[in-house]
Structures are given as C-alpha cells and as structure tokens.
Amino acid sequence: MKKPLILVTNDDGIVAPGIRALVEVAATLGEVVVVAPDSPQSGQGHAVTLREPLRLKRVSVFEGIESWECSGTPVDCVKLAKHVILKDRPVALCVSGINHGSNASINIIYSGTLSAAMEASLEGIKSIGFSLLDFAFDADFEAGKPWIRKIMAYMLDNPQHIGNLLNVNIPAIPASEIKGLRICHQANARWVEEFVEGRDPSGQPYYWLAGKFVNDDTRNDADINALEAGYISIVPSMHDLTHYNALPEFKALEKS
C-alpha cells in the first residue's frame, strides 16, 4: 500500500531540533516531505511575502527525506509546498512544529507554527500544529513523541472532520507524568505587554517587546489549565473569525 504523504514544516527554521523530532515521528507513518523556513520565523503569525520573490532550495538535512528550505514565512512554505513542490501529489496530512514554546490560548494568532497548519487546512488538508512548553533550543521532545504519533495516526485514519485543524500543546514534564490527551477550547488568556527600552551604540532609542502571559480562565477544559494539570491539550481550531453571537446586536447599525 502506498504510504500517505505527510508535509512537515515549522517556524523555528529547518535546523531546529523540534522539527527533527517531528520528522522522526512522521517517518514512521508515511512518506515525508519537509518544506521549512531557512531562518527562525517565530511570531510571524499568518504573514505572507508579497513584495519580494521567494527562494527555495533543496537541502540535505534529514537522511533519506526530501527536504526544502524557503526564504519566506511558515505560510509561504506551505503555499510553495502545495503549489510548486508537491503540485498534484495529494497531501494526507500537514504537521507543523514541534514548536519550541507554547502556542496555547491566544498564542495561536501570533504563531507561525499554527498559521502554517491553518494555511494547509485552508487548502483542505488535515493539519496539526504541535508545540512543547519549553523555549529552550535543547528542549527534550522525547516524552511527547508517542502522543504525537497517536494524534497523527488518528487524523490519518479518520475521515475528514468538520474540523480539520488541531492546535496541540505538550507540557514540558517527564513522560511518566503526562496524564493523557484532553480536547479543549482556547483559553481566554492574554499577554500583559511591556517594552524594554534602551539605547543603541549610536545613542538612538529602541523598544524591544517583552511581556508576561496572564490566564484568567478558570475552566478545566481551557487549554492552559489542561496543560497545567499534566494533559496534552488539543484545540480543534478554525479560520472563520466571525463573532456569530455578536451579529444580532450590531443589526441596529444597518438601520442607523
């Protein structure tokens, strides 16, 4: 039987340990093609490159696996993978990550990792963004691997759902402490921003984004709370940003 084609991408760049861990898992389930950024692209959200051309280079990064690096954003990688590299080859699954750091809650909208997965889902491809709650370059991705494989296998084995995009976050705890998978909603949490202000060597002022994350959402099935309880959180996600509950109250505007 022909193995399913799995597209792998990320936002930390093609040499990040997180994508290597994901490629290793994906290769046990299908034929893998990697198309990933040639440099770190964290925080790129759903950015696309419109004002300049993109570069694409076949590289040897993963043994025996077709790999390409791209000069653009994670979303650019998925577009190029689909329309230039893979063309008519049907993609069974797109996986993005494993991100170094959390993409739980509102981080989904800032995250290149999840935006790449969302772009694939817009193309009708089932897709999953994976993130480990550890920013370190040498983060330990081993504990999450069996769970990642289980989620990928579930998506490959089941027919297209009404939801075809999952945001998966993995707590940075030993394998023995992971309690299981929990289907969650996006926690209602937020960044409390601050900027580090300084002067560059020529005396000019600069501002550098910092900030801390605050979670006011106390529900058990909010992703952040599931993670803190030792579960791997899975948030079925979508790209329709319409606030349907708010439609009626704005109807008055039509008559104003």
Added chain:
Amino acid sequence: MKKPLILVTNDDGIVAPGIRALVEVAATLGEVVVVAPDSPQSGQGHAVTLREPLRLKRVSVFEGIESWECSGTPVDCVKLAKHVILKDRPVALCVSGINHGSNASINIIYSGTLSAAMEASLEGIKSIGFSLLDFAFDADFEAGKPWIRKIMAYMLDNPQHIGNLLNVNIPAIPASEIKGLRICHQANARWVEEFVEGRDPSGQPYYWLAGKFVNDDTRNDADINALEAGYISIVPSMHDLTHYNALPEFKALEKS
C-alpha cells in the same frame, strides 16, 4: 466635554492616502493619535517583531495631529501605541486603514490592517478595520467617508458589545450607488494560489506569490456577496479560533 481618544493605524504605511482619509474622518469625532508603520506592511497578518528592537519616531505628517512612525508591523504599532506612547491615556476607539484593497472573507487572517484592529480588541479597546475594494495608490476614499464616520460614531456612542471588533469593507463604487450597511459573516471563500516563476539577474530561480480569489459562498449575508450587491459589509469578528462545533467529534481521541 473631553473628546474621546482615537488611535489610528494601518498596514500600508503612514504616507498612504488611505490613512489620511481615515485621520480626516476620525478628527471630526475625537482627539486623534496616529501610530503607523514607516513602510508598507501588507500581508503581515498578526506578525510581531520579537528578534530585533523597534524604532519609533515622532513625525509631522498630519497637520495638528500627534503622529508616530514605527519600524515594525501593524500589530507592533498597536502594542507600542498602547504601552509606550499612550500608556495610561484611555483609548476610546482604534481604527485601522483605510486599507487599499479588500479584506473581506479569509483575507482577515492575512491582513495587517485587521490584525492591528484585533490586537487593539485584545487589549479591550473597541476597534474597526476599514478597507476599500481598490488596490490603487490613488484610490478614491471620498464615497466611503460618511459611512465610516457613521460606523465610528456608533462604536463610540454605544457601550462595549460582546463583540468589540468590526471588519468593514467598502465597495469601490460612486457614493450614489452605495446601498447602505449590512451586518455579515465572513464569506467562505479562498485564494487559488499560483506562483510566478522567474530567474533573477544572476540566473537563480525565484517564486513570487500571485493567485486569484474564488468565492463559492452563495449566502446573501456573506460579506463578499453584500459588497457585490453594493453594500458596505460589516463583520463582527473575534480572536477565539476554537472550532466549538468540532469539539464533540474529537472527544474519541481522549480515549484512544
């Protein structure tokens, strides 16, 4: 009575005619502060600048109006406006645009204009992204102005709604042909991508994103269809991407 403080930003850059039109309208309703990118930032989505510092410069672009240009993305502009420039001054409304070109339907996730508005809404600030369906630099923003003023006044005059973010698109037609405002949902439409392939002067290949937009959504209250019928579309929007309808079908994963 103290005039409400209105923050104006965009993604086409501080010298774009669209933001000038928006500033002119906003100045009739409140005290305006402009914080906008120093260069075009179309397609930046919800990108934030994490890996380098940001620059902020007080500029004289709009007569009698406090104006700042920023080296970052539209979302960076809103963060800097709130946390560095305005600090404790309460912002009554944030308006972003007027974008040169449509941000209807799925364009909301690629759009720097709308991402800036969404960032303000995340901070609890009522916000509106405005776009005109004309990409031209010398697009005519006059016909939309009375309607923009009406929508801004409505948001200023009414208490916080459960929805505090509007995606407003304006058809590029003469004032006499605009039929009114219509509350809509995001049309289920998509980009059919293609890449222009070429060779640079040194003979290296490049890929440049192109594509056309396809709308399969036939509902009257889909934003694209309202626009085609001559209405200004208003989509109340939100940042919770959870696919609530898909939660039950993924519950099986928890037991797998």
